[in-house]
Amino acid sequence: MADGRAARGARTREAIVDATIALIREQGAAAVTHRAVAARAGTSLAATTYHFATLDDLLVVAFELLTDRTVAEVERFRDLVLAGDVGLIEAALDFVEQLDAEQGFGADGMLELAYGAMRNERLRKPTRRLVDHLSAPFADLIGTDSARILVRALNGVLLYHRAVAPGRLDHELRSDVTTLFDTFGLTGAVRQRLEED
Template sequence: MPHDSDTRGSDTRQKIVDAVLRIIGQDGIAAVTNRRIAKEAAVSLGSVTYHFATQHELLRESLMHFVAEETRHFTALADECSDESFDIGQAAEVVAQVAGGNAFDSRHIAPFELYVQAGRDERLRAAASDCFAAYDLLAARILTRLGVADAERLAGAAVALVFGQQLRRLATGAPAEDLADALLILTQLTPTACPEGD
């Protein structure tokens, strides 16, 4: 049974991580300072430095937390795609969930900042790789259920399309429907797609 102080410590760490993700989403990684984190998380400045000795540790923990949440979410979605009756309509619904709804908020922006940071800091890359593995699994399940041959080989391209479309949404304000349309067109244009019932 966890001790009360352990639970409080865990709650404080989570508050700090959540605050870091909000700050990154709002103002970028450069805005992540201990003072700003303490204010955003409503904790003491000493708590921030007590739980996280370096900014790298803060960023890594934040990315790991995001990855764990995304992996759980997308693995659950992938499991739903195993249903024998899965069809193009259900695929569109899943894609809409992947697209993240109708508006980009700071929670949707923060991961892009963290992935760019992983490109600069190889210590963050393993966490980023875990997240992309979950995305690939979901994409492969969707493509398989839609009768696309070589679904696993094409999954990475589908994931890249999702990220590209999300970046486009972020930069231009394009609607989420554009992403769903792009993915559905991709499945229909793939020359290796199998006719339904084959």
């Protein structure tokens, strides 16, 4: 009996976190309320507040899970690029346009986390963790410090493009990403790695 209750509790908690992720992806972190999450998860408000007493608790858990999923997706793209299966810029733009919440939260989620961290100190640690983890797949190519700065700069480029042309890729974004990767030496490092293999 206790095992069944624990399993139901774990499923409810997972549904709550998944509902939070969906709300963040669709409407932004500002849309996350206990009531909105409960409605989206198909659970009671009491269950939502039982598992996550504060919205901060819920947002931290959701962003940490999204970070793990996003890093896994970046690593997958990196492996495809280094295997020569996809070009570097195409992989980056695919990541930017990614909308599958099961795989991560892509560019919009990274921006939501950064916005949240400006106002919520508890989200600053997940924000630093995200940058560190997103830069790790490129550290062996261009160095740890350059990889971290590249990820931060890419966030700025994405913020600009999401603000002026939300929901669509354009030539200017492709050009900006290409210039950024060239400037940090990532394009050349990938080319060299492919030639060595």
